[in-house]
Amino acid sequence: MNSLRYNALGNLGNLQIGKEVQGIARISAIFAENVFTAQSARTVLSDEAYKSLMGSIEGGKRIDRAMGDQIAAGLRAWAESKGVTHYTHWFQPLTGTTAEKHDSFFTIKSDGTAIEQFDGDALIQQEPDASSFPSGGLRATFEARGYTAWDPSSPAFILEVGHGRTLCIPTIFVSYTGESLDTKTPLLRSLEALNKAAVPVAQLFDRNVDKVSATLGWEQEYFIIDAGLAMARPDLVMTGRTVFGHSSAKGQQLEDHYFGSIPERVYAFMRDFENESYKLGIPLRTRHNEVAPAQFECAPIYEEVNLAVDHNTLLMDIMARVAKRHGLAVLLHEKPFAGVNGSGKHNNWSLQTDTGVNLLAPGRTPKTNLMFLTFFVNVIKAVHDYAGLLRASIASAGNDHRLGANEAPPAIISIFIGRFLTEVLQEIKERVGDHFTEQDEILLKLDIHKTIPELLLDNTDRNRTSPFAFTGNKFEFRAVGSHANCATPMTVLNAIMAKTLEEFKAAVDSYMEKGEKKEVAIMEAIKDYIVASEKVLFEGDGYSQEWHDEAARRGLPNVPNTPMALDSYLTEKSKKMFSDLGIYNHAELEARHEIMLEAYIKKVQIESRIMGEMCTSHILPSAIRYQNLLVDNIRGLREMGLLGDAFSNQMQILQKISLHIAEVSAGVERMIQARITCNAIEGTRDKAIAYCEQVKEVFFDKIRYHVDKLELLVDDQLWVLPKYREMLFIR
Numbered sequence: 001m002n003s004l005r006y007n008a009l010g011n012l013g014n015l016q017i018g019k020e021v022q023g024i025a026r027i028s029a030i031f032a033e034n035v036f037t038a039q040s041a042r043t044v045l046s047d048e049a050y051k052s053l054m055g056s057i058e059g060g061k062r063i064d065r066a067m068g069d070q071i072a073a074g075l076r077a078w079a080e081s082k083g084v085t086h087y088t089h090w091f092q093p094l095t096g097t098t099a100e101k102h103d104s105f106f107t108i109k110s111d112g113t114a115i116e117q118f119d120g121d122a123l124i125q126q127e128p129d130a131s132s133f134p135s136g137g138l139r140a141t142f143e144a145r146g147y148t149a150w151d152p153s154s155p156a157f158i159l160e161v162g163h164g165r166t167l168c169i170p171t172i173f174v175s176y177t178g179e180s181l182d183t184k185t186p187l188l189r190s191l192e193a194l195n196k197a198a199v200p201v202a203q204l205f206d207r208n209v210d211k212v213s214a215t216l217g218w219e220q221e222y223f224i225i226d227a228g229l230a231m232a233r234p235d236l237v238m239t240g241r242t243v244f245g246h247s248s249a250k251g252q253q254l255e256d257h258y259f260g261s262i263p264e265r266v267y268a269f270m271r272d273f274e275n276e277s278y279k280l281g282i283p284l285r286t287r288h289n290e291v292a293p294a295q296f297e298c299a300p301i302y303e304e305v306n307l308a309v310d311h312n313t314l315l316m317d318i319m320a321r322v323a324k325r326h327g328l329a330v331l332l333h334e335k336p337f338a339g340v341n342g343s344g345k346h347n348n349w350s351l352q353t354d355t356g357v358n359l360l361a362p363g364r365t366p367k368t369n370l371m372f373l374t375f376f377v378n379v380i381k382a383v384h385d386y387a388g389l390l391r392a393s394i395a396s397a398g399n400d401h402r403l404g405a406n407e408a409p410p411a412i413i414s415i416f417i418g419r420f421l422t423e424v425l426q427e428i429k430e431r432v433g434d435h436f437t438e439q440d441e442i443l444l445k446l447d448i449h450k451t452i453p454e455l456l457l458d459n460t461d462r463n464r465t466s467p468f469a470f471t472g473n474k475f476e477f478r479a480v481g482s483h484a485n486c487a488t489p490m491t492v493l494n495a496i497m498a499k500t501l502e503e504f505k506a507a508v509d510s511y512m513e514k515g516e517k518k519e520v521a522i523m524e525a526i527k528d529y530i531v532a533s534e535k536v537l538f539e540g541d542g543y544s545q546e547w548h549d550e551a552a553r554r555g556l557p558n559v560p561n562t563p564m565a566l567d568s569y570l571t572e573k574s575k576k577m578f579s580d581l582g583i584y585n586h587a588e589l590e591a592r593h594e595i596m597l598e599a600y601i602k603k604v605q606i607e608s609r610i611m612g613e614m615c616t617s618h619i620l621p622s623a624i625r626y627q628n629l630l631v632d633n634i635r636g637l638r639e640m641g642l643l644g645d646a647f648s649n650q651m652q653i654l655q656k657i658s659l660h661i662a663e664v665s666a667g668v669e670r671m672i673q674a675r676i677t678c679n680a681i682e683g684t685r686d687k688a689i690a691y692c693e694q695v696k697e698v699f700f701d702k703i704r705y706h707v708d709k710l711e712l713l714v715d716d717q718l719w720v721l722p723k724y725r726e727m728l729f730i731r
Helices: 004-012 038-044 047-059 065-080 120-124 184-202 227-231 234-239 264-279 305-325 366-385 387-393 397-402 419-429 487-513 518-536 545-554 562-570 572-581 586-639 644-679 684-713 724-729
Strands: 086-090 102-104 106-108 114-116 146-150 157-161 164-175 212-226 284-289 295-300 328-331 345-353 468-470 475-477
Touching: 004 227, 038 047, 038 065, 047 065, 065 120, 065 164, 120 146, 164 184, 184 212, 184 305, 184 345, 184 366, 184 487, 184 572, 212 227, 212 305, 212 487, 212 724, 227 234, 227 328, 227 724, 234 586, 264 284, 264 295, 264 305, 264 328, 295 305, 305 328, 305 487, 345 487, 366 387, 366 419, 366 487, 366 518, 387 487, 387 562, 397 562, 397 586, 419 518, 487 518, 487 572, 562 572, 562 586, 562 684, 572 586, 586 644, 586 684, 644 684
Parallel strands: 086 164
Antiparallel strands: 086 102, 106 114, 146 164, 157 164, 212 295, 212 328, 212 345, 284 295, 345 475, 468 475
C-alpha cells in the first residue's frame, strides 16, 4: 500500500533511535553562554556605558544617544566574537508567535570600503513594515509604519539555527501613533502598574520595600510524535490537532505513562532542546512523562514575569526546531488528540519584593504573616471581581477543546486554597463582634505555626480541577493553554491585582482616618475582602455537575466558548480599569477584541475546511474502495449460488459503511453551506458566534462520529491516515 501513512510506518524501523547528543559535564558550564548578561557587558563596555545599561535595566532610566552608541558597539563586538553577522529586533506581534527581520552588520562607506557597523539608533529603534500584522483597526492598511523599541530588561541573545547565528534584541512593537501592536508592551505596563500599587501596601509592613515584582514559573506540556506520521495527517499540518481519529484500544486508562520511563528517542530530543535552552539562559529544571501517551512536560525555575514570558516564547520555537533533527514533531495544540488529556501551560505566579521576600509565602512572625494574609486575600478579591476577564485572557479556539475535559480545569473561574487557609479566613470572617481591637485574639494568632503552617506546601493539596489554585507560596493559573503566550494572562492578572491593591490601600487609609491603629485597619479591610469574595472559593470537584449548579447559584460566570468569553474585555468595568492603570486605552482593547475574534473565526474556518478536504480526498475514497470490495464479494458469493446467510455479515458491514458514507458526505455539504452563511455576516463578533454555534457545535462532532466509525470498519490496509495507536504509541 503506497500511502504517506505506510511510508511513515515503514521508515520508523530505519530510524536511528536516540540520536547522539553531545553531553555536558555541568549545565552551569554552558548556561547563558549565548546571552548578553551583565558579566558579558562588563567585558566589552566602558564603566560609563555599563552603568548606563544597568541603570536602564534595574531602574528603567533612559539611555542617551552617546551611551547607546557605546552599548551597541560593545554588543556587536561580543556577538561577532561568537560568529554573528546579523541582528534582528525580536518581538511578539498579535499573531501568537514571534517575529524577526534580519539585518547584517555589514555596510559600505561612501568610498566603497566594506565595514561592520552597529550604532545606537539601530539598537534602540527599528521600523519594520507593520502592514501585514494584525492591528484590529488601529491603523489603515496603507499606514504601514510600525516601530520596534529595545526592551533592556530582557537581555539580548544569540539564536543558532543550523550553522547561522543571529543577535536577537527583545523589543516592544508599537504603531505609528503609539498604540501597542504586541503582547510585551501591555505586559510591561501591567508590571509597572502592579509595582506602583503593591509597594505602598508592602510598606505597611516594611518601609524598606522600594519595588515589587511579579514572578512566573510556567509548566509547558506538549505532545511529541513521529514527524513522518504527523506529515501524513493533513489536519495536524494545518491545525495542530487531529479533527478525526478513533480512540485506540489503549489510551491513558492504565495510568502507566505518567512519570514513566522516557523513551530513548524522546529523551535524546529532550537533552538536545534543553542544551539549546540552557545556552539561551532558559533555566529548565524539570522534565517528565505527562498523563496522556506521547505527552510530556518541562518546567523552569521561576523568573521575573517579563523574562519568563520571553523565555517560554523562545522555548516553543526551540522545541519545534530541534524536534526536526530527531525526526519528531512537537504538538503544542491544547487538544491534539480526543479522548486523552489535553495540554496546558500552568502559570505559577507570585510577588516578590526587592528585599527578597515572597509576598505569598507565610513567615515566622505576626507581622510577616499579616503581610502574607494581606496579599493572599487581595489575590482572591481580584479573581472574584474580574473572573470573567481572567477567563477571557485564556480564551482561544484551541483551549475551548480542552477546558473541562480530562484533568483540564472547567471554564468556571474559582480558587482552591486548601483546608488550613479556608479555616483561617473563616475564623476571621465569623469572629464575634463587628470590630477588631489591637489586642484581638485573631491578631495574636497570626504568630502561628498551626493555623498557617510554616511548611504550607505540605498542607495544601493540588486540586487538578481548579483553574486557579494556591500551592504553598504561589498561585497556579492552570487554565492557560499550552500554545498561549503567557503575556496575555499575566497582563490581566497583574492588572486586576494592581487595581485591587489600590482599593485595599484606600480602605486601610479610610479605617486609619477613623482612628484605628494600622494593624486593626488592615484586619478590618481583610475581613471586608473575605466577605466580599468568598463565593469564588471552591474546594471540591470542578468537573461535577453539582459544582456547575452551585456556581450558577453563586452567580459565577460560566462561559464555555471563546466568542462569548472575549466580551469581558469590553465591559465598562474592564475598560476603566485598564485605562486607569495605563495598560490599554480603549482603542487598544477594542483592537485586541477584534483581533482575537478574527483569529477564532479563521481557526474554526480552517478546521472546517480541512475536515471537508480530508473527507473528500482521504476518508470517502478509502471507504468507497472498501465498499466496492464488499459489493464484489457479495456479488461473487451470489453468483456461486450461496444463500443470504452466507454473506449476511458482509451485508451488515456494507449497510453500516453506506450509512456512514452518506452521513459524512451530507454533513460536509451542509457544513460548507453553513460557512457560506457565516461569511455573509458583517459584524466580527456576530460572525465568530455564528461560526461557533452554526459550524463548530453543529458539524464538528457529528461528522467526526461517522468518520471515526468508518475508521473502525474499513480495511486497515485501505485507511490512509495514521491512527491514534500509531501516533501515540509508536516511537
